[in-house]
Amino acid sequence: xxxxxxxxxxxxxxxxxxxxxxxxxxxxxxxxxxxxxxxxxxxxxxxxxxxxxxxxxxxxxxxxxxxxxxxxxxxxxxxxxxxxxxxxxxxxxxxxxxxxxxxxxxxxxxxxxxxxxxxxxxxxxxxxxxxxxxxxxxxxxxxxxxxxxxxxxxxxxxx
Amino acid sequence: xxxxxxxxxxxxxxxxxxxxxxxxxxxxxxxxxxxxxxxxxxxxxxxxxxxxxxxxxxxxxxxxxxxxxxxxxxxxxxxxxxxxxxxxxxxxxxxxxxxxxxxxxxxxxxxxxxxxxxxxxxxxxxxxxxxxxxxxxxx
Numbered sequence: 300x301x302x303x304x305x306x307x308x309x310x311x312x313x314x315x316x317x318x319x320x321x322x323x324x325x326x327x328x329x330x331x332x333x334x335x336x337x338x339x340x341x342x343x344x345x346x347x348x349x350x351x352x353x354x355x356x357x358x359x360x361x362x363x364x365x366x367x368x369x370x371x372x373x374x375x376x377x378x379x380x381x382x383x384x385x386x387x388x389x390x391x392x393x394x395x396x397x398x399x400x401x402x403x404x405x406x407x408x409x410x411x412x413x414x415x416x417x418x419x420x421x422x423x424x425x426x427x428x429x430x431x432x433x434x435x436x437x438x439x440x441x442x443x444x445x446x447x448x449x450x451x452x453x454x455x456x457x458x
Numbered sequence: 459x460x461x462x463x464x465x466x467x468x469x470x471x472x473x474x475x476x477x478x479x480x481x482x483x484x485x486x487x488x489x490x491x492x493x494x495x496x497x498x499x500x501x502x503x504x505x506x507x508x509x510x511x512x513x514x515x516x517x518x519x520x521x522x523x524x525x526x527x528x529x530x531x532x533x534x535x536x537x538x539x540x541x542x543x544x545x546x547x548x549x550x551x552x553x554x555x556x557x558x559x560x561x562x563x564x565x566x567x568x569x570x571x572x573x574x575x576x577x578x579x580x581x582x583x584x585x586x587x588x589x590x591x592x593x594x595x596x597x
Binding site: 324325329331332335343344345346347349350351352433436438439440446455456457 | 506509511512565568573580584585587588590592
C-alpha cells in the first residue's frame with residue numbers, strides 16, 4: 300500500500316513539473332534568428348550621391364565656393380554648385396575646393412565644417428570630381444566629410 | 459495489461475502548441491534568410507568606412523558590386539561587363555523609375571575602376587546611387 304502511494308506521488312510530480320525542453324528549444328531558435336539576421340544585415344550603410352550627366356565646369360566654381368564663405372548671398376543660391384577636385388600627388392590625395400586648394404582630406408573636412416558653420420549651404424550641390432588614380436576610398440571620405448558638414452547634396456562625376 | 463486510450467471523463471484534450479510554434483518559427487527564419495540572401499547575393503567586398511551614412515532603401519535595390527579593376531561587376535552573383543550594366547539598368551528603370559542602385563566597390567580600387575560603372579548606370583537612366591560603406595571606425 301505504501302509503495303503504491305509512493306509511486307503515485309512520483310508520477311504526479313513528473314506530470315506537473317514544467318517541461319524545460321520545448322522552452323529551451325524555442326529560446327535557442329530565437330537566439331539563432333537574431334544571430335542570423337545580424338550577420339545578414341551587417342554593419343553597412345549608404346551615402347546617397349547623384350551621378351549627373353553634365354560635365355564638370357571649367358569655370359571658377361571654386362571661386363564661388365571661396366566667396367561663399369564670405370558672401371552669404373551667393374552661397375544660398377539654390378543652384379550653388381561647389382566643386383571639389385581630387386588629384387593624386389606624392390602618394391596622397393589632394394583636394395581643391397570649398398575655399399581651400401591642394402590640401403589633404405583632413406583639411407578639406409575642416410574647411411567643409413567651417414563653411415557649413417558660417418553660411419547656409421544646405422541647398423548647395425557639391426560636385427566631387429576625382430581624377431582616375433584617386434582611391435575610391437578617398438572619394439567616399441570626401442563625400443562623408445560633406446555630409447558631416449551639412450552638405451547633403453553630393454554628386455560624383457569623373458574628370 | 460492494456461493501456462487505456464480512452465480520454466478520462468471530465469478532461470478536455472489539449473493540443474501541445476510548442477512544437478508547432480517551433481517548426482513555424484524555423485520555417486519563417488529559413489525563408490527570411492534564404493529570401494534575403496537570394497535577393498541580394500552580397501559579394502564579399504572590403505568597403506570604405508563612413509561616419510555619416512544612412513540605412514539603405516527598403517525597396518529591392520539593384521546591388522552592383524565592383525570587385526576588381528577589370529571593368530566587370532557582380533550583380534546578383536553573376537559577372538557582367540559595363541555594357542551589360544547599362545542594359546540591365548535600362549530594363550530595371552523601365553519597370554521601376556525610382557530604382558535604387560547600391561554601389562558596393564572595394565576600397566582599394568582607384569576611381570578609374572568605378573567611373574565606367576557610374577557612366578554605365580547613368581547611360582541606363584540611373585540618376586542617383588547609394589554608395590555602400592562600413593559604419594564608422596575609419597582605420
